[in-house]
Amino acid sequence: MGITSEKIGTVRGVERIIHGQAVMDGAGVKINRVLTQPLQRRLDPFLMLDNFGSDEANDYIAGFPDHPHRGFETVTYMLTGRMRHRDSAGNEGLLTNGGVQWMTAGRGVIHSEMPEQEAGLMEGFQLWLNLPAKDKMRKPWYKDFQAGEIPSFETDAGAKVRVIAGSSHGVAGAVQREVTEPLYIDVELPAGASFSQLLPAGHNAFIYTYRGEVKVGDKAVPARSMAILANTAGSDGVTVTAGEASRFILIAGKPLNEPIVQYGPFVMNSQEEIFQAVNDFRAGQLGEEAHGAAAGQ
Numbered sequence: 001m002g003i004t005s006e007k008i009g010t011v012r013g014v015e016r017i018i019h020g021q022a023v024m025d026g027a028g029v030k031i032n033r034v035l036t037q038p039l040q041r042r043l044d045p046f047l048m049l050d051n052f053g054s055d056e057a058n059d060y061i062a063g064f065p066d067h068p069h070r071g072f073e074t075v076t077y078m079l080t081g082r083m084r085h086r087d088s089a090g091n092e093g094l095l096t097n098g099g100v101q102w103m104t105a106g107r108g109v110i111h112s113e114m115p116e117q118e119a120g121l122m123e124g125f126q127l128w129l130n131l132p133a134k135d136k137m138r139k140p141w142y143k144d145f146q147a148g149e150i151p152s153f154e155t156d157a158g159a160k161v162r163v164i165a166g167s168s169h170g171v172a173g174a175v176q177r178e179v180t181e182p183l184y185i186d187v188e189l190p191a192g193a194s195f196s197q198l199l200p201a202g203h204n205a206f207i208y209t210y211r212g213e214v215k216v217g218d219k220a221v222p223a224r225s226m227a228i229l230a231n232t233a234g235s236d237g238v239t240v241t242a243g244e245a246s247r248f249i250l251i252a253g254k255p256l257n258e259p260i261v262q263y264g265p266f267v268m269n270s271q272e273e274i275f276q277a278v279n280d281f282r283a284g285q286l287g288e289e290a291h292g293a294a295a296g297q
Helices: 272-282
Strands: 013-019 023-026 029-035 046-054 064-069 072-080 083-087 092-095 101-104 108-117 124-129 141-144 152-154 159-166 184-190 194-198 204-211 211-218 219-222 225-229 239-240 246-253 261-263 267-269
Touching: 013 184, 029 225, 046 204, 046 246, 072 159, 072 184, 083 101, 083 141, 083 267, 092 101, 092 141, 108 219, 184 194, 184 239, 204 211, 204 219, 204 239, 204 267, 211 246, 219 225, 267 272
Parallel strands: none
Antiparallel strands: 013 225, 023 029, 029 046, 046 124, 064 108, 072 101, 072 124, 083 092, 083 108, 101 141, 152 159, 159 184, 184 246, 194 239, 204 225, 204 246, 211 219, 211 239, 261 267
């Protein structure tokens, strides 16, 4: 027997639909970038969402060679494919079908993400989650979760849900974060089924459809599109309905309401901190404790 879907009093509607931008990143990987820099304040604490997916090896085979990060977390969700991670903190792992890699860059890491396949479909997401000012210079952290380690459940309506972060219908996700309180779930809906999720009133939230087409209220959210959910006063959640068999991710988090200053792979709170990040990277000191900065736990 499945879990009964959560009861929502006042549902959130769709504020706007975002179709994303076709970009190339890394050494030439083709990506649909749906959460871009102009949306960072509106979707605080989230900084970026990329959806990659192709069965053409030339679209992904060059991968993401060594590159630095400081000041935020990256969450890579691999739907299909194999990607090898290595970083300057000595971590290494292989991300495979259904697996998740959660990396806290903190004061700095240099890492690579390289495909370990020469043909076939590679598909997934990378989400950037901001760190609060007090944690931006914390010690880096990393963990791989294989597909079987991601908690999941099925509702009475037939929705199959994987809980990457936060909690849904009483099921705790693989990762919890105190300050930003992120929710990250992957929902598969059969045709005609609905799924409801409680959302804290202050959280910014969005869904991204990657199979089929879903509706939030009377607003259609087609494949490869993001729907920013309205922060309606008094609302306590969202209900998503599938006209056809569909899959989407639902992401929500508590805004930090802190300055966001980004320069490429560095996201800090001031221009001075960005200059320091660049200088530390050039000096080979990106991940080191320096300048009196205290590392978080």
